[in-house]
Amino acid sequence: MNMDTNYTTCSYLLFFTFITIFLLRRLFSSSSRRDGLPPGPRGLPILGHMHLLRSSLPRSLQALAQTYGPLMTIRIGSLRVLVVSDSDTAKQILKTHDPDFASKFVFGPRQFNVYKGSEFFNAPYGPYWRFMKKLCMTKLFAGYQLDRFVDIREEETLTLLRSLVERSKNKEACNLGLEFTALTTKILSKMVMGKRCSQNSNLPIEIRKIVSDIMACATRFGFMELFGPLRDLDVFGNGKKLRSSIWRYDELVEKILKEYETEKSKDKEVKDKDIVDILLDTYNDPKAELKLTMNQIKFFILELFMASLDTTSAALQWTMTELINNPDIFTKIRDEIRSALGTTYRLIKESDLQKLPYLQAAIKETLRLHPVGPLLRRESNTDMKINGYDVKSGTKIFINAYGIMRDPTTYKDPDKFIPERFLVVEENIERKMGYYQQYMLELKGQDVNYLAFGSGRRGCLGASHASLVLSLTIASLVQCFNWTVKGDKDKFKIILPTGFSASGTAGGSSLTCSPELCFDPFGHKIE
Template sequence: MDYLQHLLIPIVSTLLLLFLLKSFRNSKSTGKYPPSPPALPFIGHLHLLKSRLPTSLENLAKRYGPLMRIRLGANEFVVASDEKSAREILKTFDADFASKFMPGLTNFHLYEDSSFIGAPYSDYWKLMKTLCMTRLFTGSQLDRFIGIGEEETCKLIKLLLMRSKAGEPCDLTEELSEVTNNMIYRMIVGRRCSKNLGQAAEIRNFILDSLEHAAKFDLGEMFGPLQKFDLFGNGKKIKSALMGYDRLIEQIMKDYEDNDLNNCGNDHEKDVMDILLETYKDTNAKVKLTRDQIKNFFMEIFMAGVDTIIAAIRTAMAELINHPNILKRLREEIDSVVGNNRLNDESSASKLPYLQAVVMETLRLHHPSPILRRLSRKDSKINGFDVKKGSRVFINIHTIMRDPNHYEEPEKFKPERFLANRAEVKGQDFHYIPFGSGRRACPGSYLAIPVMHLVIGALIQCFDWEVKDGDKADNKAKGSGYSGACPSPLMCYPNARFDPFQE
């Protein structure tokens, strides 16, 4: 015990001295910086974040303003919580905030410095963004993905019809997880492996394991003084899951390479793996892709795509079940446009404005990723305050898309608000930025929106929904609001009302 005391005293004294020196330097600064709540030594403002991160930041912003500073452990953040600040960061000074920062969970990442979603603004990021916008998620690839989505949706409806006939409940979240995972798997490696959906299930399990353990980290472990320590073994479990994923994706990549990569014609015939391995093998490329970058890119597609699409569809269905009048109005629109002799498909979406409004309202009220991350590349002045180069920035879209000055009754699920006032999904209306805006806007919107239209429309067209063991579906957000918590189960009975496959 004496030894431990002698060891701790100099450590604590040193940390306290560093804290006081930093506080003194900040107090001598002449810049006009955003306001900040009183902080505690070492932990900063972690003690003020008592609920989910978006909600805690929203409550602090009500006291300290729409642009404020908080400190989580040794890391300081600027938090933007209003439309004006978001517009300046994401549009006016977009180039100055074109980089992102990664949380402390990167300590347990298998592919260090290989992220596309979290990459700094660099030649690698520019290459991948160009590929996404010109070859991976557009044109023939997008058409192919929509075709895959329609096929997998048919499989989902057939499965639910069997459940209905047997009078069995289903976990709609689990069913959505499988169909969405299969969609993305077939989009990535469909040319070689479309019949081997067992691999899709393996990848899904590895990803779910890593997300489950990542969700167990609290904010102190992600950003605070303990971020480099794996106190409860969750970091080790994340690495173990990612190693399983690595073995599987390496096997798939080798299968492509062993089966003559170049024996494929135009982009219409290629899948995403074809295109990336082609870029990887290009000896004339100015920016060389690594195998780790390709593996990490696919993992991020699964993490960002599968988890967020499932969460969005699940919350939309829960809201519709809990609001029967809205569900009735949506069903009447689908029946009048699509009819009773075919299943809803992507071609119908443009003729279903209320379905589009339901999707938009779901993303406004229950966005799966309620906080955007940015890293300032130079000194800037935002909303009248100085933001230093290297500042980490949170943009709280949870708060921005609930602004009572712009949305009447912002906490209520009211799709009709988007019939009278159509917001721009692509991020030009800064009251509504579910996919971000500017250079770092999410390219996945081109995939996510069609899938939501397709699946939600089919589920409402074909079934009446009854919650198992209750009248209302649980739609409360789980997790910290920052880490990748998996969507919670939604147990219900799918009672068939229309069978599009009946001859």
């Protein structure tokens, strides 16, 4: 009996061992092989591939693509995405099949957003998104509207320069991160709600504080809260804090919108309309193609601030960091400014920017190396094949713009700062397209090898405005000051709202420098 019992026990042990090994192999193997999806690394139960992802998600995905190819499958907790890492595959999604991938999936704590369902930037491709895109292209961010804001951009640049001139005279260092944040906040606040800002000079600061709190709450969510089993439980209270911050914003913007409505009822004809004026006109228009809701207007304004403030400030910091790291390039830009202005040397203006191709090339090179949107999000609207693999409707996709813009097959020495790579001689004489016009087209994603502002239908609507702010600010700082860095200029990082580092650099401080005045924009030339 003992021998029979031992034999039976051994048989059961062998059977369960075999089943366990079989199940573990299934769990750890890539699910893409079973589903006809592209290959990917072996994942862990529940966690997926979180153990392979560092804080710099774009860099992690770029490294994995070297093993698993330009189209691979990644699972982050419960979220499964396809990752595109080369321009040829990106072209299929952003150009060839653009309408079929015109939706974006939400990569963040959406369940705690009190405006859920009212988003535009992350809205599905449908009537509301198309209506708002048309409104942005024809009224909100049209060329003539951006031209109207030129005074705001130049005025706030002068305010920044006054502050820096005083610091230079007093031999004080300045935190450029804080200076750029203040600059971008005031510019955008006056564009969006200029009337209220003229009556309340503290409004931009108040808005910035609330938006910063909202984004800080969003960055506190960890992997497990976003994609793992804790995503619906709010164990650490971050969801509650996020809701509270958004409600504070709602209270503020509700008051502002009521003040606008009150003024409109008194004076029907409003001149020099800001963005809120245009949104409320659309809201009150009985002939509008689509009836906006107040929640949609409120969230659209919030999205503008969240999408613009930190990204523009980060791009300004990165550009100054690269120029300070490369003094020869800094000097070339200053020489170009002097040459463009000629004998009547004065402070640079927006109207002079198209005469500065080397400056534009330096900014473009900065955005190639340090894109503020390193991962483009898309979601398929229909079933199709990409690179021979089945991509079903609803499939979520990351396009690794960071990796594509550092592809050694496209860019020689891709990790080096070389503005000259973008200084091409214009060959098409018949079209008479100058470098500046070509530069603006490339910023809007016409070339899928360069995706600093995305591409296709979901490309960045604020690319032109951001380019103007970047160009004018950097040109002014190069023209007027020499810069000495305090601390390690290579160690500051940009945190995305999702909690992932866009740059992957160490440290956490902003760029702190001492400005040395070499051209006084309010007086006379120093040197």
